[in-house]
Amino acid sequence: MLKVGLIGVGGISGAHIPAWLNLEGVELVALCDIRPEQMEKYPDIKHYTDFDDMLANEKLDILDICLPTYLHADYSIKAMEKGINVLCEKPISLKREDVKRVYDVAEKNNVKFMVAHVIRFWREYEFVKSVYESGKYGKLLSGNMKRLSAFPAWSWDNWMFDEKRSGFVPYDLHIHDLDYLVYAFGAPKDVKSFRSKKPDQDYINVTYDFGDFFVNAESSWYASPYPFTAGFRFQFEDAILSNEGQGLKIYERGGNVVSLEEAATGDTGEINLPKSGAYAEEIIYFTECVKNNKAASKVKPEELETVIDILNNL
Numbered sequence: 001m002l003k004v005g006l007i008g009v010g011g012i013s014g015a016h017i018p019a020w021l022n023l024e025g026v027e028l029v030a031l032c033d034i035r036p037e038q039m040e041k042y043p044d045i046k047h048y049t050d051f052d053d054m055l056a057n058e059k060l061d062i063l064d065i066c067l068p069t070y071l072h073a074d075y076s077i078k079a080m081e082k083g084i085n086v087l088c089e090k091p092i093s094l095k096r097e098d099v100k101r102v103y104d105v106a107e108k109n110n111v112k113f114m115v116a117h118v119i120r121f122w123r124e125y126e127f128v129k130s131v132y133e134s135g136k137y138g139k140l141l142s143g144n145m146k147r148l149s150a151f152p153a154w155s156w157d158n159w160m161f162d163e164k165r166s167g168f169v170p171y172d173l174h175i176h177d178l179d180y181l182v183y184a185f186g187a188p189k190d191v192k193s194f195r196s197k198k199p200d201q202d203y204i205n206v207t208y209d210f211g212d213f214f215v216n217a218e219s220s221w222y223a224s225p226y227p228f229t230a231g232f233r234f235q236f237e238d239a240i241l242s243n244e245g246q247g248l249k250i251y252e253r254g255g256n257v258v259s260l261e262e263a264a265t266g267d268t269g270e271i272n273l274p275k276s277g278a279y280a281e282e283i284i285y286f287t288e289c290v291k292n293n294k295a296a297s298k299v300k301p302e303e304l305e306t307v308i309d310i311l312n313n314l
């Protein structure tokens with residue numbers, strides 16, 4: 001039984017904690033948050049308000065870091081230096097040099113480290129990657145992605161409103177789509193971006209040129225209470241793959257419209273899609289890497305550096 005601790009019991013921990021609690025072969029033994037009230041809804045798990053206390057009192061195999069962005073690298077390093085494997089929320093850092101710093105410590109201490117880039121585990125996005133790789137619908141011609149939201153007013157200490165701590169829209173929202181693009185298609189050859197940044201709103205519109213095709217992606221924190229919206233449309237030679245609010249649909253050139261479920265249960269056997277939610281899938285993947293002593297290579301340090309290099313120029 002692997003012992004797991006989680007630090008940062010705020011917004012996103014609500015997706016991680018149930019996944020840990022539902023997973024067999026692991027036990028979520030400890031939570032840590034400087035605000036004790038955040039942990040009250042989990043009375044059966046030990047609570048800490050100080051990270052050093054948690055490290056001193058628990059023998060953890062895995063630490064799940066759901067802290068604000070600016071704490072990710074240092075807390076990952078501190079845990080790994082104690083021999084603990086670390087799964088850390090995105091982004092790894094706002095600074096490129098932290099990627100090497102973190103991975104060096106992982107290697108030196110012989111532990112696994114992975115950034116929880118959940119879109120890499122999201123079945124609709126995985127499906128597009130599999131279609132791109134199989135060539136089933138011909139070549140990819142263009143893509144369109146979006147991730148829109150209202151300005152996040154809910155964060156602890158308003159850390160999201162502080163660009164030095166959060167990195168604003170590029171590091172909070174757009175990183176999901178850019179990280180996916182780098183994962184699925186490699187580094188873009190050229191980037192053109194436009195941005196409207198005000199004290200209480202931030203919008204970016206970026207076109208990535210991959211040579212044979214291009215992808216336009218828009219991301220926002222609007223000042224108005226615009227509902228969270230995320231989706232994509234990819235144009236292949238012989239089909240449009242659209243995930244724009246009604247689940248993934250494949251509009252084939254001949255007129256057929258196929259849902260992801262139909263495509264995934266077809267007899268072609270060419271795709272192997274995750275069966276549970278993406279947050280659970282990333283946690284399952286990382287746990288298996290730890291159990292089987294395999295590198296968590298689905299997320300590569302050089303990809304993280306590519307993403308930071310691009311984000312820092314938007």
Ligand SMILES: NC(=O)c1ccc[n+]([C@@H]2O[C@H](COP(=O)([O-])OP(=O)(O)OC[C@H]3O[C@@H](n4cnc5c(N)ncnc54)[C@H](O)[C@@H]3O)[C@@H](O)[C@H]2O)c1
Binds near residue numbers: 049070089
């Ligand atoms: N993968 C996703 O879909 C996704 C979604 C949202 C957020 N995130 C990422 O998750 C991270 C956290 O975001 P959030 O929205 O949950 O933030 P949040 O502000 O809601 O939660 C952060 C928590 O950390 C606690 N905290 C702060 N400093 C601490 C410390 N030193 N020790 C212990 N606890 C401390 C706060 O009290 C708070 O409860 C961010 O880096 C964000 O980019 C990822």
